[in-house]
Amino acid sequence: MARHFNQKLKLLTLQALLLERSDEEHPLTTEELRAALAERGIAAERKSLYDDMETLSRFGLDIHQRRGRGGGWFVGERLFQLPELKLLVDAVQSCKFITPDKSRALIRKLEGLSSVYQARQLQRQVYVTGRAKTMNESVYYTIDQLHTALSTGRQVSFRYFEYNVAKEKVFRRAGAHYRVSPYGLIWDSENYYLAGFDHDKGEIRHYRVDKMDGLTVLSQPREGEGTGRAFDAAAYGQKHFGMFGGREGQVRLRCEKSLVGVVLDRFGAESILIPDGEDHFTVTVPVVVSPQFLGWIFGLGTGVELTGPDWAVEAYRRQLEQVGERYR
Structure with missing residues (x-):
């Protein structure tokens, strides 16, 4: 009775073994699969394994057999390929709002989507300048x-x-x-x-x-x-620099042509750029005028000039004066 029960687990166990222990660089031989099944109390004849592989393949598992010396069975295409998993691990590791403990837990789960050999390549540390993880576990x-x-x-x-x-x-x-x-x-x-x-x-x-x-x-x-x-969450986030509040309005910027990419990255490819002489262009964009927005302009130096509206220009002038006073 126990033997019959274990035989029912045979296909599931084979699938788990292939997903966990095999990849293109590490195929499992028929004898290795039989030994692993035997450790779990499941008997398997050599011929029956071929039938099982055919069944798993028809079920949708991408099983390949490499013949000859160093050959064996392995899983090819997976739900996530290794480069995709590396990208996800990097995103989790560098994400600021996920705590260190939760990051480690998520990465362990991502490792479970690859073979044990590929998982070693996922145990990577991503360093991002100035990055600090949140302290809020919930x-x-x-x-x-x-x-x-x-x-x-x-x-x-x-x-x-x-x-x-x-x-x-x-x-x-x-x-x-x-x-x-x-x-x-x-x-x-x-x-x-x-x-x-x-x-x-x-x-x-x-x-x-x-x-x-x-x-x-x-x-x-x-x-x-x-x-x-x-x-429109995208439009809302785009006009709030650093998500800080302030007075909202359509601001006009006069920029050097070398900053076209900077402007499009910040305000989107749909922004209307109007040539202004040989070396400049102007653009009008919806913005919440906050110290962070004004700081963005300041960071571009003389390459950008805030030309309107008047209340925004005056706000920029006041901020420059207040900061300047601190360093006199």
Whole structure:
């Protein structure tokens, strides 16, 4: 009876062995497969393994047999190829909003999608200048709940905090819960943000996901001006530099032609560039004028000139004067 039960596990065990222990560089011989099955109490005749391989192949597993010396059975095409897994591992390792522990757990799972030999190539360390991982362990699950709220059109509630110099949480609004109708998640400046309608403030705002605490999906349906239309998360994130707030407007920039790529990278290929003389062009773009936007202009030096509107030019002039005063 036990032998019959083990025989039912034979095909599943063979599939697991091939996925875990074989690849193009490391085929498994028939005798190696028989020995591995025997360790698990499963008897296998040589001829029956050929039938099993045919069955697994018809089921969809990409099995190959290399004949001759050094040959054997191996899995070719997988759900994820090794270069794809390397890309995913690099993304997880370098992602700021995922904690170190969660990064390691995710990478171990990704390693399970390859052979044990390929997994060694996935044990890599990606270093990104200035990168620091979040300290909020619950952010991974917060994002999942936000996706649930977005897909079901429901409000969410959470507390929002900052860190003090002692790395302790300090809650905003005296610890009161925020009530928000979520419109979309935005990835910007290496952080995840929720954009939505803040019911207490009566306007669209955004919040860093890793600074949310105790998020709950409420039973109330989503409300606010973004409920009845498609919310353009890309456009919202594009005009908020570093996701900082400020006065919004159509700003005019006069740029050197060498900065065409910089402007298109920042504002999109649909931006209208108007030639202005032999060496310059102008562009008008929707922007939230914040210190971060003005800092972006300053970082481009004399290559970019902010020409309008007047209130934006004046804001830039004031910031330059205030910073200059600090260094006199």
